[in-house]
Amino acid sequence: MKLSERKLKILQAIITDYIETAEPVGSRTLSRKYDLGVSAATIRNEMAELEEDGYLKQLHTSSGRVPSDKAYRLYVDQLMESRILAKIQREALRESLMQKFHEVQNLLKHSAEYLSEITDYTSIAMAEKNKENRIKHLQLVPVDEERILVVLIMDTGLVKNTLLRIGENLDPRELQKISNLLNHHLQGMEILQVSQLVIENIQRELYEYRRAIELILMHLQEVVKEVEQIDVFFSGTTNIFNFPEFNDIVKARSFLAMLEEKELIKNLLTLPDKEGLRISIGRENLYDIAQECSLVTTTYKIDNRTIGHLSVIGPTRMDYTKVVSIMLQLNKQLNDLLRDNY
Amino acid sequence: MKLSERKLKILQAIITDYIETAEPVGSRTLSRKYDLGVSAATIRNEMAELEEDGYLKQLHTSSGRVPSDKAYRLYVDQLMESRILAKIQREALRESLMQKFHEVQNLLKHSAEYLSEITDYTSIAMAEKNKENRIKHLQLVPVDEERILVVLIMDTGLVKNTLLRIGENLDPRELQKISNLLNHHLQGMEILQVSQLVIENIQRELYEYRRAIELILMHLQEVVKEVEQIDVFFSGTTNIFNFPEFNDIVKARSFLAMLEEKELIKNLLTLPDKEGLRISIGRENLYDIAQECSLVTTTYKIDNRTIGHLSVIGPTRMDYTKVVSIMLQLNKQLNDLLRDNY
DNA sequence: ATTAGCACTCAATTAAAGTGAGTGCTAATA
DNA sequence: TATTAGCACTCACTTTAATTGAGTGCTAAT
Missing domain, CATH: 1.10.10.10 (Winged helix-like DNA-binding domain superfamily/Winged helix DNA-binding domain)
Structure with missing residues (x-):
């Protein structure tokens, strides 16, 4: 047919x-x-x-x-015929990204800003916070007499800080000792695997600091909870008002309300993974409120593990040609950056 | 009269x-x-x-x-007669705050979420990123052969990380040495005061690592730029749709567009400081688009230096009694927390 | 000083008439 | 047989007119 x-x-x-x-x-x-x-x-x-x-x-x-x-x-x-971005635009993009790549979160965030600005649609950046994050390094930093800073570096490039009030007064050397021990035991582990048993093992080895160690590890668990929260960033949300199909208060409202549902957004962006670029159109989206929208989504990976998603969302009547070509370009640039830096 | x-x-x-x-x-x-x-x-x-x-x-x-x-x-x-929050509500609030206070940013963010949820208006959290931040501690953390993590702790409780690719292969001991030196020179300084002269002084002392030091300090300057960016967080932005006076697409749009103007928001929240709680009503706000709104704003300080603002924004017809009493409570709780922890 | 009564105002709602872009069908044409 | 011109019909949208009702200001009585 x-x-x-x-x-x-x-x-x-x-x-x-x-x-x-x-x-x-x-x-x-x-x-x-x-x-x-x-x-x-x-x-x-x-x-x-x-x-x-x-x-x-x-x-x-x-x-x-x-x-x-x-x-x-x-x-x-x-x-659809894919357009190619003018070279000069590509290079401006590269410039602008280079300056922002300190953290994965920032990289995605700035990419989203770029996307919404250039497409005139709404864009979404989501950092995937999967539990398979492995601990790459852990460092205890003395802050003052009472407090230390726990810095946790994951292999995905994610960095987390926790300011911790610790009962005892530990000097830098002692802290370094604890740091080393913790690293020795924890490196390469997923943080959820850090069971009570592991904690006890560590405590046994440095018995005199068992209280501090417990405090630190307890706090890490809490940090994990935070890490598992979805981290979503939006840019250009009010662009939706530009489109006549959302020019009615009920539609606009439900669109914006949808964006506030982080769980829903997460599910929209993380559908079973077709490689590269995914386009979901209208009723292909399973959620009522998204059924008048289309999404163009790309997924980013380091070492084959997903670290985040970028998405452009707009009315089904979106300019797919424009959006797709822009996202393909961005995708290429970002992947280059990620490969070079993480 | x-x-x-x-x-x-x-x-x-x-x-x-x-x-x-x-x-x-x-x-x-x-x-x-x-x-x-x-x-x-x-x-x-x-x-x-x-x-x-x-x-x-x-x-x-x-x-x-x-x-x-x-x-x-x-x-x-x-x-206006101030109402008092039920005690049980107060304690739930304290509970919920206690769990979130790892970072100042988070504390404000969660407070904003609490505010918008309980008032049904829109709330704004703004972390004041003033240049008078002083360096409290700086720590270099080895990540792998190629990269180190620079952790910067400011006396306001602000923590900043920078992942840095450094040419040389430095072992932990060397890093510690550099850390110590940098701390010695930089502690207590405002980061903008770190002039070329200071950098050169430091380099002279550890001449063999001059390249690494330069890299690190250059990056700190960049971080500062980021720090100076305004950090604004919103919660309950779509609550504005609940109010008939914004039940027209143009009004709603311009309200939401206003929120995207960070400079403007900053100016709204940081008016010459009346102590404690400030209420600005309608045309008292100097910006056109804010003239149909009222703001109730509180300011937070550590050691007499402003670290952030919380604000509830809604139509001039806002329930001042409710908002004010809630914000006073929150203010008290937050100040207690800040005093105890920073 | 307060109040009841009444004519008047004006936004908002409802009803009716008019407009125009677009369709489906049919018959003529290439 | 495929294409096209012509025409009657449909239906959302716009315009205009009529109706309604909450609220006011003024005046005269209490």
Whole structure:
């Protein structure tokens, strides 16, 4: 049941026009605006068939047609032609990213800002906080008589600090000793594996500091809880107001409310992983409120472990061509950066 | 030009009613709903005079009246009676805060979440990133062969990490040596004071590591730039949709757009400092877009230096009584926590 | 000084009429 | 047989008019 060349051409024109105008498109407009080589009547007949096949929808009997999710799917899979970013833009991007890569979190955050600014849609950065984070290094830093700073470095590049009030007065050398011991035992472990048993083993080895060690490890557990929280960052949330389909207070509100549901956002961004770039269109998204939106999502990895996601979200009528080409570029740049630095 | 007892009573009733309903209030409603002991006609006369004095506004000749900013000002300064939070609520709050106080940033963030949830308005947490941050401690942590982590602890409790790729292969002992030297020179300094001269002095003392030292200090300067960025966090932004006065897409949009203007938000929260709790009402705010809003703001300090602000923002018709009493409670709890821990 | 009564105002709601883009069908045409 | 012009019909949207009702200001009575 393949579509004829002509049907594809008409469908493409409809989608292009609708992406641009957000207005249902009729046969007359189409024949005037695009050079399709056939009359409005012919287009009308083709449109009727396209509607039968589920590619177009009519809001009411005498309105123009609007592309369905199925049409967008066809569009992104077959019709869309990828544009290339101007080289100069690419280099500006690289510049701007280079300055921000101190932390993975920041890198994603700034990428999101870049994305929303250049696409005019809303973008989402999510740092994946998977439990398989392994401890790479742990350092105790003396702050003053009463307190120490526990610095935890994970192999994914994640760094966590905890300011800790410790009963005893430990001098730097003692701290270093504890640090070394903890590192020896904990390096390479997932933090959830640090069981009571492990703690006791460590305590046995440095019995005189058992209280401090317990305090530290207890706190690490708490830090883990925080780490497991989802870390989501948005940019350009108010861009949604630019789109007529959200130009009604109820729609805009539910869109913004959706963004506040971090669990939901997480599920939207972390669907079973198709490689590279994933596009989910309208009702393909399982959540009610997301069904009038499309997402273009890329996933970032270090050593084959996922560290985060970037996503552009907008109306189903989004400019897929633009968004996809921008995200592909960004993806390439980011992966280069990650490979070089982590 | 003081208002009579009766006028005050009527004004109070009008404000209370308008806070509750968001509808212009008329003389009849007023006399029926509140026990003012006079007839609607009398109230009408009083209202006319209150309007002359600028406490009330009429949207059109035959509408009820709405309180002006001047009325709200009178209300918060004189009429408002502070409620006390139930003790049980207080203790739940303390519990919830205690678990989050690892970092100043987190403390403010969680407080904001608490505020927006319990008030149903939007809340803002802003960490003041003033340049007078002094270096308390600096620690170099080895990560792997190629990279070190620079941990910077400021006396305000702010902690900053920078992952740094360093050319040379430094063993932990060498790193410690550099750490010590840097601490010796830098402790107590504002980071902007770390001039080229200081850097050169340090380099002279540990000439063999001059390259590493330069790298580290260069990076610190960059970190400072980040630190100087304003760090603003919002909670409950979509609560604004609950209020009929923002139930129009243009208003809602400009409110949300305002929140994205960090500089503006900063200026709103950091007005010349009245002690404790500050209420700015409507046109008292200098920015156009904020003129239909009121803010209740508290400022937090450690050792007399401002570390952050918390604010509740909503329509001028906000429930000042509720917001103020909640913020006073929170203020007390937070100050206790800060005093005990930093 | 207070209040009841009444004519008047004006936003908001409802109802009706008019407009126009777009469709489906049919018959003519290439 | 595929395409197109023509035409009657549909239906959301806009415009205009009529209706409603909460609220006011003024006046005269209490």
